[in-house]
Amino acid sequence: MSFAQTPKELAEMWEKEHISKYFPSDVWHKDLLIYLDDLRKLGLKVDEVGRSNAERSIYQVGFGRGPLKIFMWSQMHGDEPTATSALVDMLSYFQKHRQEDWVKKIEETVTIRAVPMLNPDGAEAYQRRNLQGIDVNRDAADLRTPEARLLKKLRDDWSPAIGFNLHNQQALTTVGRTPKQAAISLLVVFGDEAKTVNEGQARNQRVAAAMATALQQLIPGHIGRYDDEWAPTAFGDNFSAWGTPVILIETGALHGRDEMFLVKMNFVAFVTAIQSIVTGSEKTQDPAAYISLPSNGSGGIVNYLFRRANIIDHGDRTVGDIAVIAExxxxxxxxxxxxSAVGALGTLHGLDEYDASGFNVYQRFGKVRPVNLANFIFIRQIELLIGIVVIWFSNFRPMLSFQPADLSKARSLYLKSSD
Known part of the structure; x- marks a missing residue:
């Protein structure tokens, strides 16, 4: 295999050999321990480096012996798990293929230290904050949490040349003002409010450009740029200020693709970034491929959008659109x-849109109002058949029943997707 793999080849490598078995959101701390044991069996150095507030173990995995130090950490927000699985898969692949020239070059050029699942208490509860109720990523100044103190110590004791801060963003984040989901968003994090571009930031812009270029080949139009507002209490900003310039990678979602697909995209991004550093190819990258990425957008899309419904509320009838979002x-x-919204929603886009014209919509409990649970009944009177079409929409899963005529006849009357 050639040294510079194409994005497609990297994706195929992941498909053939990834060791992550579960959707990242279903990976608990006990599952991570199994993954880490698999890495130990491969010969990787896996060290317990600290404990969480609830005394759960936090680990660091190392690969390589080169002079350039790369530090990567994931899941400092407990409900942002995608990169944890991708780190495990990347380290496993590198270790299993150490005899291949391109991996041998990585091993000899860089030393990688990775902390998967920095916030295991948050991961266990599947919540952003740690057990103290503190956002670990906003604790770089006060260091009130054991997780934040550990992260700072790991950086201070080692002084890595580059950091990768790995997160998840909202699934409905868009690329600019388009209706396209931002499956991956990148940010070269500055070390001051003036956004000074020093040598480290300039290199990181080129590395981010390499990642963006690779990902555009696999998910074109679904790469965004994260907000670069200065955050004086955040770790990415402070790492960059302390001498470890950071690249932030935020994983969103992609309609029709599952979580494992996004693990694969992270794997491609990680390996592309490391290869560009090791080979020096980042030096020839045009930073415009990163800088020109559209900024993240929000508020433009929802999960489900029902158009032109007859909304029935205590006998009153209103024609309007209903937008629904998933937690x-x-x-x-x-x-x-x-x-999330009711009314004339012509500027809003739905990942799934349905033409509900001709259907009377009833809320099973309460009213069709924003913030209420989406628990609808769609009813349409059918003159040529004896009975009515009843469509339940509950817990993010539309279900169809038909009474009392044959169900097979009713299926053709199911809500049609809008063009």
Whole structure:
């Protein structure tokens, strides 16, 4: 295999050999321990480096012996898990393929230290904050949490040349003002409010350009640039100020693709970044491929959008659109869906849109109002058949029943997707 793999080749490598078994949102601390044990069996150095507020173990995994130090950490927000699985897969692949020239070059050029699941208490509860209720990523100044103190110590004791801060963003984040989801967003994090571009930031812009260029080949139009507002209490900003310039990678979502696909995209991004540093190819990258990325957008899309529904509320009838959004949950949990907006929503886009004209819509409990749970009944009177079409929309899963005529006849009357 040639040294510079194409994005497609990197994706195929992940598909053939990834060791992550579960959707990232279903990976608990005990599952991470199994992954780490697999890495130990491969010969990787896996060290317990600290404990969380609830005394859960926090680990660091090392690969390589080169002079350039790369530090990567994931899941400092407990409900942002995608990169944890991708780190495990990348380290496993490198270790298993150490005899290949391109991996040998990585091993000899860089030393990678990675902390998967920095906030295991938050991961266990599947919440952003740690057990103290503190956002670890906003604790770089006060250091009130054991997780934040550990992260700072790991950086201070080692002084890495580059850091990768790995997060998840909202699934409905868009690329600019388009209706396209931002599956991955990148940010070269500055070390001061003036956004000074020093040598480290300039290099990181080129590395980010390499990642963006690779990802555009796999998910074109779904790469965004994260907000670069100065955050004086955040770790990325402070790492950059302390001498470890940081690249932030935020994973969003992509309609029709599952969580494992996004793990694969992270794997491609990580390996592309490391290869560009090791080979020196980042020096020839045009930073415009990163700088020109559209900024993240929000508020432009929802999960479900029902157009032109007859909304029935205590006998009153209003024709309008109904927007529904899903809450972040573990993959194995039932997803709650809430009404986000009702009315004339012509500028809003739905990942799934339905033409509900001709249907009377009733809320099973309460009213069709924003913030209420989306628990609808869609009813349409059918003159040529004896009975009515009843469509339940509950817990983010539309279900169809037909009474009392044959169900097979009713299926053709199911809500049609809008063009």
């Amino acid at each position: 972040r949950r573990r993959a194995s949990f039932v997803v709650s869906a809430k009404i």
